[in-house]
Amino acid sequence: MREGPDIARIASLVGDPARANMLNALMGGTALTASELALEAGVSLPTASSHLSKLMEGGLLTLASQGRHRYYGLASAQVAGMIEAIIGVAEAVGPKRVRPGPRDAAMRVARVCYDHLAGEQAVAMLDRLFDRKLLLREDSEIRLSSSGAAHFSALGIDIQARARRPVCRACLDWSVRRSHLAGTLGAAILDKIIAEKWARREKESRAVVFSPGGKREFERVFLA
Amino acid sequence: MREGPDIARIASLVGDPARANMLNALMGGTALTASELALEAGVSLPTASSHLSKLMEGGLLTLASQGRHRYYGLASAQVAGMIEAIIGVAEAVGPKRVRPGPRDAAMRVARVCYDHLAGEQAVAMLDRLFDRKLLLREDSEIRLSSSGAAHFSALGIDIQARARRPVCRACLDWSVRRSHLAGTLGAAILDKIIAEKWARREKESRAVVFSPGGKREFERVFLA
DNA sequence: GCGATGTTTCGACCACGATCGAAGCATCGA
DNA sequence: TCGATGCTTCGATCGTGGTCGAAACATCGC
Known part of the structure; x- marks a missing residue:
């Protein structure tokens, strides 16, 4: 004591x-x-x-x-290190993995994170946007390239940088442990997905469920 | 979520x-x-x-x-490491340490961390073992070099790598905020220190107190 | 100034879990 | 077999702390 x-x-x-x-x-x-x-x-x-x-x-x-x-x-990084240590123990002692459940599985694939898309689809999308140089990494920031601006504009997504809120932001995904796209652009993309009826929001949940056709469209536009 | x-x-x-x-x-x-x-x-x-x-x-x-x-x-040592990490944060944010006190000072110099040595002495030792290439950093892992194996073997410390527990592991030190050596090798070294009577364990505390002669011996063998 | 949006404070509710005494098990020494 | 010792379970009490709605506060765009 x-x-x-x-x-x-x-x-x-x-x-x-x-x-x-x-x-x-x-x-x-x-x-x-x-x-x-x-x-x-x-x-x-x-x-x-x-x-x-x-x-x-x-x-x-x-x-x-x-x-x-x-x-x-x-x-501080020290606090982050402590949390990592706790995560390590939790993983070691908790191999439970109780049956994921359908809603859980859907959440992993795609869900709303505040006002933008998160989940495996969103992480894949951000990767692809970097590959195509529509977005650029700058230190820990993300910037919209000129070709990216043109590309999104052609999709009907116009980003006026008026807002104080950053256009692009990285947001860490809990299910994939990698970043997806937040910021006004991320929000605008989610808006488009919903507006085009490519997907609908699950009631009383953060899950986002793509229709078969919507999934194809989404992949054609953002994962091509 | x-x-x-x-x-x-x-x-x-x-x-x-x-x-x-x-x-x-x-x-x-x-x-x-x-x-x-x-x-x-x-x-x-x-x-x-x-x-x-x-x-x-x-x-x-x-x-x-x-x-x-x-x-x-x-x-497990992993659990011990987690607790050390929490102690580190608690120390860092903790209120205005009122006069360290002698026991505290002794703890900073050398103490037991689960089954291996921690504290300034232990951190210095790990640094030196790297310098002498008896241990090698590999990414975030630590590996025993062949010369290191020979060296420890000559000291009567034989490590059979069969165990599932890693031979070498880094463990973050709360007092110094740098790593010291854990794993079976770390445990074996502490065993030797006690067996050789270079130091004794303080009663009712985690502090490890070196005798004057023991300190010299320890420094000759591990900090040379 | 105004309304809109983001955030905190207030107040009240309620549940979880920490606590201990008494009683119940388990193992030792004879 | 017995009593003694070490520990756990049971049952009941109680306080801390998590929770949310409503309202207050702060800052922005206009």
């Missing part, structure tokens, strides 16, 4: 499912807003806010205020 | 003060009985028993029954 660093305090911060989901979402290194984290964690905005202030007070997060957006990120 | 290894489950196991104290006590590497752990955690026996079964179910502990005694120990 002797004193030491308060390890229980830190561990219990990670020990709540909602907070664990938030931290997991932040493991990609990109800072996220409170709303995005609320969606990732599957809790309401007030609840998420409460969790975030606890994580802040615990020193696990940093906060960058930009106007009315507040971007939360992991405080 | 959810899916993936259940990190919240693992973290919440560590997140209870009583359980955290137990795990901390077990970081010394010696298995302890339920009564000892109850005392260490400052809770009654029934409470401790309940905590222990939770830790067992979570896969964090191993149990060795010997007659009417039941010895609990950490399940």
Whole structure:
């Protein structure tokens, strides 16, 4: 019972499912807003806010205020390392893999992440957009190339860079552990997918289900 | 959102003060009985028993029954590494360490981490072993070189690589924030240090205290 | 200024889990 | 066989902390 660093305090911060989901979402290194984290964690905005202030007070997060957006990120690589260590143990002791379930499987393939597409389809799409040089990696940023601007414009997706919100942003995918496309462009693409009826949003879920024809169209346009 | 290894489950196991104290006590590497752990955690026996079964179910502990005694120990070096990582974060964000205190200072210099040596001495040793090419970095792994195998063999440390547990592993040190050597080789070196009486283990603590002569010997052999 | 959007605070509710005493098992030494 | 010791299970209590709706606060575009 002797004193030491308060390890229980830190561990219990990670020990709540909602907070664990938030931290997991932040493991990609990109800072996220409170709303995005609320969606990732599957809790309401007030609840998420409460969790975030606890994580802040615990020193696990940093906060960058930009106007009315507040971007939360992991405080340090040390914190990320700790979470990796916990993930490692969880994987080692929990080979459970309880039957994925159909909704779960659908979620892995494609789902909504805030206002853009996530899941295997989205990750594949981002890869392909890089391959075709429609998007360019710049350090940790993503930029729209001139050919990309023309390409999306031809698809009826016009991005006016007016918004304070970045046009392109990488967003880490929990199921694939790689990035997919967020930002206004990501949102616009999801809008198009829904508008063209290539896919529909599953009720009461984040899953996005493509129709057979819609899937072909999507792949022709974005995965070609 | 959810899916993936259940990190919240693992973290919440560590997140209870009583359980955290137990795990901390077990970081010394010696298995302890339920009564000892109850005392260490400052809770009654029934409470401790309940905590222990939770830790067992979570896969964090191993149990060795010997007659009417039941010895609990950490399940693996991986679990120990996770706890070290959490301690590191707790130290970093922790409140204004009030005067380190002598025991704390001794812990920084050298201490037991599960079954191997940690602390400044251990970090310095790993650095030196790399310099002398007795160990080789390979990506994020550590490998024993042929000259290293010969060297340790000459010291009476024979490592049979058959074990499923890796021979060499890096383990992050909370006090120095750099790696020290874990794995069977790390354990064997600690065994030698104790067997040669170069150092003794402080009672009721993880600190390892070198004798003046032992320190010289250790430095001659491992830090030369 | 205005309404719209993003975020936090407040208040109230409720459940989970930590806790302990007493009783039940299990194993030891005779 | 017996009592003693080490540990776990049972049952009941209780407080901490997660949760959300409503409202307040902050900042933007206009």
